[in-house]
Amino acid sequence: MTAFAIEVSGLHKSFGKTAVLKGLDLSVPAGAIFALLGPNGAGKTTLIHILSTLVAPDEGAARIAGHDVVRARNEVKRSISLTGQFAAVDEMLTGEENLRMMCRLSGLSGAESRVRSAELLRQFELEAAAGKRARTYSGGMRRRLDLAISLIASRPVLFLDEPTTGLDTISRRALWDMILRLKEHGITVFLTTQYLEEADELADRIAVINGGRIVAEGTAEELKARVGGEVIEFRDAADELLASIPTSGSAADVRKTLNEMAGLFPEGTRIGIRKPSMDDVFVALTGNYTNSADKKEAAIS
């Protein structure tokens, strides 16, 4: 038995003339929480669709728990659970009915389904809303119901495609706690995210995807070390950003940077110090800027 829950080699996928994945390689150790970090359009969802058998790759191979995603689709389906980018709940049914339906479709009997649904409703703090239709649920409740559904059949590999996009801070925290608890069950979690903070908080290992390739892989600490400790921002009197410069975060390095910059900016320039953002990771790892506002910034600094 292989020690990797997910193994991907040389994966290519194009839609029409647009190449989305361009030779992607990846291995995820069993039992890990693995985050795939990247901007919109980097190929995150396409990769999840290939790994969950929804889309066939053009070239390359991918194996889940040792099963090939093209040749052994049914074995793969038995090994995975997918929580897509949009909460996949039936809005016309209540939370409890959603769970019971999915229990039945996972091969549980009617009686087993009742017990398992009640268990999951309790675990995900949805008991009070169990009898309400899912269309009345808040974003956070839908995500929790979605995640509860994913855990019905205790599949060894769980895919979460941008699990917290669109959630407020409190719901995001609550969902993070629930995802972290999955580790106790020994489930391998493969999640995609646009937020460095989310990857940092949850993942044992992080891979950064850009332009259809993995551009960096490692623990959160390793990646942050490549970006620098703190970023100094220079703003003019009208609060317009003049430049942002990464530093190691040590007092000496900050002082040195400020000295180097002295006299370069007009009277009234103010500074701020912040943690590295997703964009900073990208600048450091790829030299690319993820949106046009940052290009302006790059031109100045």
Next chain:
Amino acid sequence: MKTALTATAKSPSFLTTNAVFIGRSLRHSLRNVESLMMAIMLPILLMLLFTYVFGGALDPTGNYVNYVVPGIILLCAGFGSSSTAVDVATDMTNGIIDRFRTMPIRAMSVITGHVVASLVRNVLATCIVISVALLVGFESSASFGGWLAALGVVVLFILTFTWLFASIGLVTGSPAAASGYGFILLFLPYLSSAFVPTNTMPSWMQGFANHQPITPVIETMRALLSGTPVGDSGWQALLWCCGILLLSLLWSAAAFRRKAGRR
């Protein structure tokens, strides 16, 4: 920490999968109050409209109700089936279909669920149409066997058009588009012998009206309900329905597979 890499879950049987999806679609039908009301009100309103408003002008002897009942039954069945297109399209655009597709089940059963629910809904609606028809003076000289055969024709018609609308729901990109395309098909009964005999139409239109699927089905129903010989329209109706049903089944299966590989 224990690390699980082997799958333990079992798959549900084919029958369970279908039963679950049929139950789901029936629940949807009961909870979609607006379309349930529409399915009940439309037959009643149409029956009253054609009998009391148009009926006097179309047949001053007051016998029009006996002519028009089969037409209204099919018009309502067609209308009722058309909502399947919207139901299927809604499922296909919602994330839930991806979850079904990544489970070790026959995901196509989602469509079977919608089809069976439509069948149940529309057989009930047909019963309402017939009850109202009897109340406004519809007289049938059909035997019990004739009624049973007529019901069989209606069920086959509903099944055929429901699968056709399900295919339309699968190939259109959105529920709104599905509703639009479905609407076009609902004009077919007006261009048939449902409301007036086709020989009262301009000759160029007769060519179409006599050779489209609705006319033989209507004529078969009319003959069965009035106890007269069915003639050629019987096998023509069967051929049309079975042909369209078979094509719709193939079309929907192909569309379902194609959708899976496209995104």
